[in-house]
Amino acid sequence: MLTNACAIIATAASAQIIAGRDASADDWPGMASLQTVLGHSLFHECGATMISPEWALTAAHCVEDARIETGGRAYQYARADDGSLVRFGVLSVAIGAADLRRRGAGTVFPLSAVIVHPAYKPEKPEAGNDIALLRLESPWEGPVALVDGLTVVPREDNLDGPPLVVAGYGRTEEDGPGEEAFSQTGRQLSAPKMRLQEGYVPFVETEACRQQIDSLVARYGLSDIYTDVAISPDSQICAGAGTTDSCQGDSGGPLVYRDYADPPVQVGIVSWGLGCGRPESPGIYTRVAAYADWISGVTGLQIAAPQP
Known part of the structure; x- marks a missing residue:
């Protein structure tokens, strides 16, 4: 989840799993x-x-400030107080780690x-199109x-009822501390949670989700910040009814x-939300099937054809 400027609410764009459990990497192929690296x-x-x-x-908001520099390597940049970008370090992915x-x-x-x-609005994951490659x-x-919708034929149902599960290395409490450790290579490692977590999150119908989010925005006095909220059943999924949820990281x-x-x-894809594990505060996820054509066009992956 993200954190807004007033640090009132944490959004689900960079989270860990609240009320989750330790996960096996074998159950999460491709998890990264x-x-x-600094x-x-x-x-x-x-x-x-x-x-x-x-x-x-x-998610796009995770890498919206990344830059490819001389030599063709990606670097993460951070925004200073004056809005300028400052180079932070080299970006990499660590794949398949349960820990x-x-x-x-x-x-x-x-x-x-x-x-x-291309349709993502910088610093506005709540406006949708929060996806990156x-x-x-x-x-x-x-x-x-x-x-x-890409490497498998898209599901025909609206996900109401099927078991939805989310995983990550994010916080297990909304205001919980992060963890520090040394990796096997001797580097100092910082993460909300070292151990991969997973949790079941129930599907929430779009209209109920929209009403809950609107109510929370008003309750927390965030109307001036969240002016561009888009919750669409075509491009997003709402899931989570309190207790189990994604969170920062x-x-x-x-x-x-x-x-x-x-x-x-x-x-x-974990995108955003208001708080972590709060009642009637669902997480908002980018629906990947809606972006199959774009993903295919960038990567060259072929879209799976329906069975005859």
């Missing part, structure tokens, strides 16, 4: 941590998922391209996520449909 320090920024050996999905402190050989990759959806400098040889990570009869299918 988007990190900034000297001997590593900082978890957001979640991401590998959707092919070369490409990962994440960020234990990163195996061949699982960490710098990035050579960061492509934000990351290209690795060299191919990942491990498992990748199945993507609804989970942004960009996957929301999947999982029934254990088949492999999990990613249907959403």
Whole structure:
């Protein structure tokens, strides 16, 4: 989740799982941590998922200030108090870790391209189109996520009822502290949570979601900040009814449909929300099937055809 300028509300764009449980990396193929490398320090920024050996999905707000510099490597920038951009460090993804402190050989990759959806409005994940693609400098040889509407045929139902599960390395409490540790390579590692978490989040109908969000914006006095809220059933998914939720540090990570009869299918990307695990405060997720054509056009991945 993000945090607004007044630090009143945390939005779900960079979160950990509230009221979740430890997750197995085997249940989350392609799960990744988007990190900034600064000297001997590593900082978890957001979640991401590998959707092919070369490409990962994440939220646009996680990388809207990233830049490709001389040599073709991606760097993360941070905004100073005066609004100017200051280079922070090299961007990379660490893939397949159940615990960020234990990163195996061949699982960490710098990035050579960061492509934000052209309709995304900077610093406005609540306006929609909160999706971005990351290209690795060299191919990942491990498992990748199945993507609804892209690498698998889109679901025909509206997700009302199916088990939706979200995962990430974000906070487990809205105001909870982060964690510090040393990685196996001896780097100082900072993350909201070192251990991958997962949690079930119930689907929320769009109209109920819109009413709940509008009510919270008014209650918290945020109408001047959230002037461009878009909640569309075509391009977004609402999920979570309090208790289990995504939170700061989970942004960009996957929301999947999982029934254990088949492999999990990613249907959403953690985007934003108001608070973490608050009653009647659903998380808002980017619906990946709505962007299948764009993803295919950028990556070259072929869209799965319906079975005859």
